[in-house]
Amino acid sequence: MSSPLHASYQQERAGSRAMGPILWVVAALSLRVCMPYLPVPAHPVTDLAGGMLYMLVVLLMAIELGARLGADKRLVVYSLLAAAALFAASTAASELFAAEYMSKLAAGEIAGSPEGRLPASLWIIGSVKDMTLIVFAVLGGALLSRIAREAKLLLPIAVTVAVVDAVGVLYQGGPTAQMLERNPQLVQTFAASIPAIGAASTAASTGGVHPGFALGFIGIGDFLFLGFFFAALVRFGLNLEASRLGAIAASLTAMALVLVAGAHLPGLPFIAAGCVVPNLKSFRYTRQEALALAVGGLFIILFCAVIVLFGQATRTASGEGP
DSSP, rough: OOHHHHHHHHHOOHHHHHHHHHHHHHHHHHHHHGGGSSSSOOOOOHHHHHHHHHHHHHHHHHHHHHIIIIOOOHHHHHHHHHHHHHHHHHHHHHHHHHHHHHHHHHTSSSOSSSSSOOOOHHHHHHHHHHHHHHHHHOOOOOOOGGOOOGGGHHHHHHHHHHHHHHHHHHHTTSHHHHHHHHHHHHHHHTTEEEEOEEEEEEEOOOOOOOOOOOOEEEEEEHHHHHHHHHHHHHHHTTTHHHHHHHHHHHHHHHHHHHHHHOOOOOOHHHHHHHHHHGGGGOOOHHHHHHHHHHHHHHHHHHHHHHHHHHHHHHHHHSSSSS
């Protein structure tokens, strides 16, 4: 299965192939920087609309990165290294400026009442850090997609990551759930935040943004999977357009549930379903392959059972649960 869009992605030269993703990265970064400063009154409806808009732009950016750059290994590697360098630099700059800001705040050198606020410069640096983390994850997934030598491997890979992610997040003793409980700061460092629209301070002395005004967080694994799957979709000539719509619809549905219900939900099952379902007809297996997949499915179930049992034992030993 192929399409004109798929063919154009494969035939583009390196320069033109990179231009589209660069524009999407600039658009997503600009939106993230500007969202808190938009004159929008605080309201659950506007928060939801702003969060969904930001999520849509970021998803389109991630899909373009995976689909357009994934076909060129050299371009992916160079872009990956650039994203890693920018992430490291922005992280270091963020820590440095934050320490200096807190020092001046403690010494009373900052006028007004900026407690709990980030100055605009720190917000911009943090936005660069967030965006380069997303780009790094997507490009890393695009590079990893080369381990899939056949299109039929995409289905078991998608099912595996979806099941493991669901168990890790939804089960209270799962790795992700435990990390969120014990070290949420570390999880947030390696997750992309969704900024609240209109969250900028009204204090003229600071013009800053409240650092806690994040509607939610998206794990790095979600973007890694998007890069992996869409790079593979282009390489194997699968249904790119339908997968794009499916992934966006499924992801926005999951995000709406998170923003409305305020619960932790695994994103990968939604994303995987949105990517896989439009391509089910392309996955054909022999009897031996089907048997191998069944054995692999059993292994996944056993692996998840081990995660659950280990989590229960850990929580019991620490006195956190029965």
